[in-house]
Amino acid sequence: MTHDEKRLFLIKALLAESMKYPDMEVSDEAYFQDKLLRGLMNVRLPKPVSTEFIKIQDQYLSEKVRLKGVVSAEKILSVRDEFESILPSADRISLWKGDITRLDADAIVNAANTTMLGCFIPCHGCVDNIIHSISGVQLRLACNEMMKGHKEPVGSARLTSAFNLPSKYVLHTVGPVVSGELTKKQCHQLSSCYSSCLELAAKNQLKSVAFCCISTGEFLFPRAKAAEIAIKTVTDFLKKSTEIKKVIFNVFKEEDYDIYRGIICNG
Known part of the structure; x- marks a missing residue:
């Protein structure tokens, strides 16, 4: 055939x-x-x-x-090598612009919703839709079995197989939805998304994790503040943990790349 x-x-x-x-x-x-x-x-x-x-x-x-085309997570330069960044743990952090479903990291992070069943809007552009589309129908089946009709709290994380994706696993996390003025609670919840994913990855002995820009799309979290929280949470985690060898900040838009690069180069 x-x-x-x-x-x-x-x-x-x-x-x-x-x-x-x-x-x-x-x-x-x-x-x-x-x-x-x-x-x-x-x-x-x-x-x-x-x-x-x-x-x-x-x-x-x-x-x-x-x-x-599969992109080797291992071969993506660290921000220390690429930008001469003095950010803490700069040798274990990378910035890469492109389609997250091409990365062969141990785990990629999916910005999910509370049902954890993926996006049901046909051909929607969100990362949740794209990840499920490439992974295959098994991912929704696995998420359904895992959730059993329950809702996932904001800021937590779950782990599933990646099925047809180049990565081994998918870390699913639910970010905060911003509908008005940004609150301290929402900032804490976003930070929790990153720390929950990293803790779960370390617990499962995963060595590389690629993060999408959680909550900055349909959930309307301000991009610059989200990047600031993401980088601080990751660097704080890497200071106290040696299990994870590489964290990739994966961005798809040039705007996000510029924001992350600015913080990384001035860190």
Whole structure:
């Protein structure tokens, strides 16, 4: 079965699962097929799936990961080497701009919501959606089994397999939602997201962790303050812990890169 044939198989299998799409037309173009497949995966509820589906999905997603290109976390320069930063533990901290789902760190951090089931909005641009889309339907199933209908408190963290991602694990954390003036409680909660992830990583003997910019997207935490909290919490943790050898601050937007670089270079 070719890559294109696998994509069509997965689309047809997902369409057949629901009575909502009896007359859905599937484009002949690979780009639109891929968008449709991602959207169908995004809205799929956590329910049993056939071993054949999993096998073909895993093959398809593994090929997507290969085509995007895996980035070695180990080879990303530390901020000491790249920027001559004097930040505490600068030799164990890196700044990298790009798609977090390309990193082969021991764990990448997902900015989740309280259900921990991923984003259900088709093809949404949030990191939660992107991570679930590349990991595969197993991630939502694993999160559902882990949560059993409960809600996750803000500032805590959970660990799951990364399935089809290059990383080994995903650390899921729920950041604070800012709807008005930023509060001290929200700042403390964001700091807790970083420390909870690091504590869980160290407990599970993980050596490298890549953080996304938690809460700065849909949750509207001010970017500069979020970066300040992230860097301080991580450097404070690394001062007292030797288990984690590398922490990567992963940013996707140039604005965030400039903010982090400014703090790192003036640290």
